[in-house]
Amino acid sequence: xxxxxxxxxxxxxxxxGLAAPASVEARTLDEIIKSGTIRVxxxxxxxxxxxxxxxxxxxxxxxxxxxEIAKIxxxxxxxxxxxxxxxxPFVVSGxxxxxxxxxxxxxxxxxxxxxxxPVHTEVLGVLTTKDKPFxxxxxxxxxxxxxxxxxxxxxVKFIEDNLKNAKVTLLDNYPDAVRALAQxxxxxxxxxxxxxGEHMAxxxxxxxxxxxxxxxxxxxxxxxxxxxxxxxxxxxxxxELHRRGKTDEIWKKWFGMDxxxxxxxxxxx
Numbered sequence: 525x526x527x528x529x530x531x532x533x534x535x536x537x538x539x540x541g542l543a544a545p546a547s548v549e550a551r552t553l554d555e556i557i558k559s560g561t562i563r564v565x566x567x568x569x570x571x572x573x574x575x576x577x578x579x580x581x582x583x584x585x586x587x588x589x590x591x592e593i594a595k596i597x598x599x600x601x602x603x604x605x606x607x608x609x610x611x612x613p614f615v616v617s618g619x620x621x622x623x624x625x626x627x628x629x630x631x632x633x634x635x636x637x638x639x640x641x642p643v644h645t646e647v648l649g650v651l652t653t654k655d656k657p658f659x660x661x662x663x664x665x666x667x668x669x670x671x672x673x674x675x676x677x678x679x680v681k682f683i684e685d686n687l688k689n690a691k692v693t694l695l696d697n698y699p700d701a702v703r704a705l706a707q708x709x710x711x712x713x714x715x716x717x718x719x720x721g722e723h724m725a726x727x728x729x730x731x732x733x734x735x736x737x738x739x740x741x742x743x744x745x746x747x748x749x750x751x752x753x754x755x756x757x758x759x760x761x762x763x764e765l766h767r768r769g770k771t772d773e774i775w776k777k778w779f780g781m782d783x784x785x786x787x788x789x790x791x792x793x
Contacts, residue, residue, distance in 0.1 A: 549618025550748035553757050556621055562599050564590040565606035565614050565746075567625030569697045571722040572778035574625060585778040586624040589643065592770055596761045607697060609676045612637055615746050621754065623746040626719070628678045638749050640758045641793045642742035644775060645785040648679065650734035651705065651720055652712035661736045664712055665689045672701045672710030678741065679714040699723055714738070740785050759793045 556562050566574040566586045574584040582603050594601035604620050611623045615637050626646060629639045650661050658664060664671070669690040673680050674697060683692055693710055695701045702720055705713050706727035713720075717733050724731050745762070747755045765771045766789045775783050 550616070550750040551618060551621055551754075552751060553753035556754065557597065557599060560599050561602050562590075562594050562597060562622075563602045563604055563620045564593075565604050565611055565620040565623035565625065566590070567606050567608060567611070569607070569699055570625055570719050573719060575722065585644075585774055588774045588777070589765070589771065590624060592765055592774070593758070593761055596764065597757070608674050609696070612746065615748050618748065618750075621747075621751065622758065626716070627743050627746045628741045629744050630678070633746070636749075638747045638751075638755045639744040640747065640755055641762050641790075642744050642787045643762055643771065644743050644783060645787060646716045646741040646743060647784050648682070648714060648738040648741065649717045650712050650714050650736070650738070651702075651717055651724070652732050652734060653705070654730040654732045656711065656732065658712070658734055659736075661714070661734055661738050662687075667691070669711045670709075672704045672713050674698055674701050674715075677715065682739070683714060699726075703727065705729075742787065763789065763791065763793065 551559070566582050566584070568574045568576050568582045568584075572584050574582055574586045577583045582605060587603055590603070591601050604614070606614055606620070606623060606625060608625070611625055611627070612633065614620045615623050624643075627639070628646060629642065633639070650658070650664065652658060665687040667689050669687075671683055671687075671690055671692045673683065673692055673694055675694040680692065680694070683690060693704070695704060698720070701713055702723035704710055706729045712734075745758055747758065766787060772782065772786070
């Protein structure tokens with residue numbers, strides 16, 4: 525099951541930024557083409573979606589996927605480092621043209637930014653340690669449980685709605701959250717487990733994934749509502765990458781296996 529969860533997909537991130545200011549700088553599709561460069565936000569703390577390599581450059585699924593987008597558009601790719609809390613503000617302010625990094629589509633975020641059609645899925649699971657007795661995610665709804673979560677991530681809202689009796693400690697990024705869990709500063713963490721793999725490997729802890737997938741999410745590209753024409757063009761490009769099998773190819777390169785819940789291809793968007 526762990527292997528399946530590791531294949532699954534990713535939850536992730538970010539309700540923070542919903543109160544971001546109105547966009548005044550977002551570029552239109554025509555302006556991006558004329559500039560010759562598209563600026564894409566990638567979170568390097570979500571391997572293998574994004575991470576730093578030995579040369580301190582950001583690599584991963586998101587970079588390869590954005591590279592294909594840039595090729596189709598006929599422009600150069602500029603990767604901009606983003607964290608979970610600043611992803612939506614970066615889009616709204618026009619600092620980047622679109623954002624990746626496990627951007628789960630949900631109605632609250634869609635009030636602030638636009639989403640493209642899905643690029644990949646995320647399957648949610650619970651990460652804890654073998655010394656804990658839990659066998660089902662609903663057992664974590666207990667006052668004695670403390671979740672360690674990344675500030676602004678989707679699971680924070682899930683815990684608020686479904687595990688009201690548990691406590692939550694919020695940290696700024698995934699390396700810190702997994703380290704806190706390894707050090708016993710929390711009981712568990714809810715997120716997409718395949719994104720935790722590299723962080724888990726850095727700690728000599730007997731990890732356990734509770735074998736109950738909680739939910740499936742769909743991640744698209746986050747685009748400013750002021751970026752005229754960009755979302756429609758990206759939808760066509762994403763469809764083409766799915767139709768050609770390129771998205772699945774890039775996913776398998778970085779995750780080592782197929783997407784657990786494939787997005788599929790549909791021409792309707």
